[in-house]
Amino acid sequence: MSTVLGALRRLLLAPSLAEVGFARRGFPGPHLAATHWLEAVPQSVVCGFEWGIDARDQWELERRLELVEPAMRGFAYEGATMACTVLDAMPGGRGTRTRELLLGPGRPHIFLAYIGIGFAMARLPRPLWRTVLPDLPGMPYHPTMSWLAVDGYGFDRAYFDTGRIVDAQERPKSYPWQGFAGYFPRAVDQGIGRALWFVHSARPADVDAAVRRFAVDRRPDLWSGVGLAAVFAGGCGREELVRLREAAGEEWPELALGAVFAAKARAFSGTVPGHSEAATEVLAGMSVRDAAVLADDVADDLRGSGDVPPYEAWRQRIRQRCRDLRSAGPVR
Template structure:
């Protein structure tokens, strides 16, 4: 039983569950089944967030997180990572919660946990970002994916319908400052799967309304969400595959990332296999092998692609495997 202070902290820090309802958010509702699944994703995220908000240590929530149904467990870990990052970033935050959570309970959920830290970036003052765990040179870009998802999910009119892009995004700065917009757009594209209610035609219309140079990143994010979150059957996934045209390699890259994240966490399911078969023409295990094989040997900048973050080099290598279409079944 949580003590009074911990219970109060949970109530104060945790957003209301109504925020997960498609109707409240003004998102498209394809059908009852898709709505229920997408809303369960949101509730699972908030469940993990609440566990972190009231935890006495970063290790404490693990037992409860492991009790979340397998299909939604990764989202609970994502929410918990946000919760610990918010606690680190608050003015009276003690620091170190996120680092311990990533190294401990969330070690197998690194993809989702880094995305969760990005949600916190949208909620804590920017001058406190240095207190968040963003040290991995390769995976830290997933935090901006999380930031982009948050903005598109909660500020949909501005970031999706008005297609807003923040000028001179301040993090991480330096030689790779140019890439922040691309990483954020991957998260915006992932959120579009939710904004569009997992309706492939609505999602594609949303993405295609953006400038052509933004669509590869947006479609990559949508492919990741279609694979990891689901809420679409085989016919709908195939229709999405056929609709995206030249952007299919980017959708496949996002799908391969999603399969890798689920396999590393032990959370792959029938939908994972279906989505990678449709988008990638391979099994989840083969998609993971492709990601492992193309992953840069060093998290630092790759010598033969100066000025390009290793994370983007990785994504380009995966995408290149699908450019010829040889990896995708008819």
């Protein structure tokens, strides 16, 4: 078994841009324009990670990140947050890089920043996980949305260990994140669902088939992850999105739930690409603006109970509101 120090040394070796490409990962499908776009997502994360490791100070890191085109900038902040989390956790680390980044220039990208923390968790020894979430006073949605860190952990495991996590459907060991060990596997599955969108190059038929190979009880959270990825990352046109919505069938509310979360994240970042607007309309039946308002409308007085954290209480309310809106009229 490797030592903690040995594992931490390897953290400094970020994957190359080619290594995160679909061909190198063995993901099927032709190399089309949509594939190139989707590949740019993990490549942006890698760039953000490398900049976060190398930057002399936060000003330099911010300047580098601001050079990334707006639609991809949040993904670069994912990587930068991952780097800051790693540096904070390492012996001798300053311990405040992540906090300073997220309370400063990373604030608009807080949703993706949580995911970046999850990427770091996938490489850090578990005893260090209790230190990775910074205190963010006054930050909206914190710590409720910190479950996206677990989502990020699940995505990373599925993307880089596809044979075990996707093909063999291995369930990662649980962990008492925010005191809710029983919910941990569900948040992991949300991240695995997001990864399926990339693993199958945003092809609805293949994504649907991949979801249905999992146990029935895991599919709702997988569909939620698919919806989040389809809206935030994009990768296909309207006709394909309609097929994706139809493929989800009775689990459409889960797809819509993920779409609303992604729309909220995009709206909060201040950058809403055309693909996010189009996908939110098809998958959730509303505009990005309306989806963001919906998410905020049901966010008051969130409380956990039993094995359900406040994060899931929020998801339940959004899911139910999507059902109610659909019953009032067909999704366009």
